[in-house]
Amino acid sequence: MPLRVDVGTEPIPGYRLLTFLGEGGFGQIWKAEAPGGVEVALKFIRTTDKKAETELRALNVIRNIRHPHLLEMHFAVHVEDRLIIATSLCDRSLSDRFEECLAAEMPGIPREELLRYMRESAIALDFLNESRHEVEPGRTIGIQHRDIKPQNIFLVGGSVKVADFGLAKALHSGAGSHSGAMTPWYTPPETFHYSIASTSDQYSLAVMHYQLRCGELPFRGNVQQYVMASLTEDPVLTALPEKERDVIARALSKEPADRWPSCESFVEALTRAIAIDDESGLMPHLAQPASNQRAEPPDEEVNSVRTLGRDALHPYIDIESFLLASKETGEERRRVRASRLASTSQPVPLFEHGSDSSRDCPWNPGADSDREPPLFNPLGVSGPVMKVRREVITNTVGMKLALIPAGSFSMGSNSGPDGEKPVHQVHISQPFYLGKTAVTQGQWTAVMGTEPWKGEKYGEYVREGADYPATYVSWEDAMEFCRRLSARDARVYRLPTEAQWEYACRGGTTTEYAFGDSASDLSAYAWFRDNTWGIGEGYAHPVGQKKANGFGLYDMHGNVWEWCADWYGESFYTASPTSDPSGPPKGLIRVNRGGSWSNSAWDCRCADRYGNSPGYRLFYLGFRVASPAGTE
CATH class of the missing domain: 1.10.510.10 (Transferase(Phosphotransferase) domain 1)
Incomplete structure (x- = not known):
């Protein structure tokens, strides 16, 4: 018996049709009210149409696939002469x-x-x-x-x-x-x-x-x-x-x-x-x-x-x-990533150095120094002795920051995409402190009094707890956190520059990762796709659970992408200053580093570069703070 599909009918018990939304090559779409008053979309395909077989085969392929940017399919059933597919309702x-x-x-x-x-x-x-x-x-x-x-x-x-x-x-x-x-x-x-x-x-x-x-x-x-x-x-x-x-x-x-x-x-x-x-x-x-x-x-x-x-x-x-x-085979696909613009229909403003945006950068290490930076080997071969500075400091919200010595390193990677080239020598002229972990939810709430990760539409990709990284945090939010923490502690906090971040991530090494060139050991140091998505734990994990790098920093690979102070410049490395580079003078997007729990091992390399618009927030975006090293 043919199924009646009309306003007010219930082709599936408890699912009442409200409005006809449209018809395409693969069936009719209706808005329906599900049990509990939830509105869903129902697609109807006649089983006599060979498109129904095509649709069923596609459903068999994608039925268990879940992703924040794929439309959720609730179920598919045969009723009389129709295949009915229920999905979330879109705007x-x-x-x-x-x-x-x-x-x-x-x-x-x-x-x-x-x-x-x-x-x-x-x-x-x-x-x-x-x-x-x-x-x-x-x-x-x-x-x-x-x-x-x-x-x-x-x-x-x-x-x-x-x-x-x-x-x-x-x-x-x-x-x-x-x-x-x-x-x-x-x-x-x-x-x-x-x-x-x-x-x-x-x-x-x-x-x-x-x-x-x-x-x-x-x-x-x-x-x-x-x-x-x-x-x-x-x-x-x-x-x-x-x-x-x-x-x-x-x-x-x-x-x-x-x-x-x-x-x-x-x-x-x-x-x-x-x-x-x-x-x-x-x-x-x-x-x-x-x-x-x-x-x-x-x-x-x-x-x-x-x-x-x-x-x-x-x-x-x-x-x-x-x-x-x-599917094309061969060498692992290497993603060239640089920028992601976010949710505004207006252009992101461009800021010049020396404009009002300089308030966002209260500390520029080495900016006032013309002297040649000391060549310091983080592995201890040579360099200045800094006995007057503590190796680790703890601030008023319990955040531990490790002392990163001044020194020089090779920035970038010749095996990566163009944005990571050329490899070039960079000097970090002043020591600085860097958070041993990303800012946690507990630390964020103590300073800001908010919980931006709560109630977001992709809540299934967030776990809550004092030791989980603070996510759904934009670059602008991170800078405001630094300003408030600076006022609270009477100490300057800011985001690290991109050069500082990579220098700290490498921990004195010259390899793809802080522990070597092979990703086979990455699970010991990072939360990334293979040990999150791969085992049904698709979310950022509590900080500090993996091994630390040579500078005593945790989760520099994976867990959450970390905001840096710089504007992103795809070709910036070709003309980067040798000493204390701080990125292009203007731009559209801010730098992210480190990869996240949802990324591949390749995306978590020391040299990997990424970016988002300053106002963008999502479940894989977090940050850690830096602070200049005085005489503690």
């Missing part, structure tokens, strides 16, 4: 947001706002793509979404949720294949050759970004002309500044191997390009959509895909099988 899609901007006579979604959506989408897609999702005992796979478009990226409380996994495809080593009906405007060229790659979603993400930013698509013409252009022509990206065009063009490469290593590295390169344009005074002037180019094709053009023939547009014809595709 709106990026397509809806784009329409709002067009109605306001804007060319697209504001730049910084869109970058935040892109960044969160990229994090989710890279998470899917990693070969870490267990489909059966002893067998893990990576997954490509394969239908990234504005209608499938949703917003919940301003944060992204990637949804609609009807085309999700597992990736494993071997020959790649493609099947299913995709959306032509966002489809990568390799699908026309019956294949898919680990960078296929990146291509779709790049098309989506250009459309939402500029109000047009990167190729011209009706659907057939558009598809042929995507296979044979360079994209038309003239609505963007030149630096951004280069980044988008690489993501839209015809050959998957020529694209960025990951979705995150693509978005981070895009953010760096925007920062470079801003630093040089080249502000973007976005063009209006060409008169013959519509950002959203009409139904008749989409329908015309079905009439072009199997040979012309194979990927858009319904193909029966749901086959495994390839």
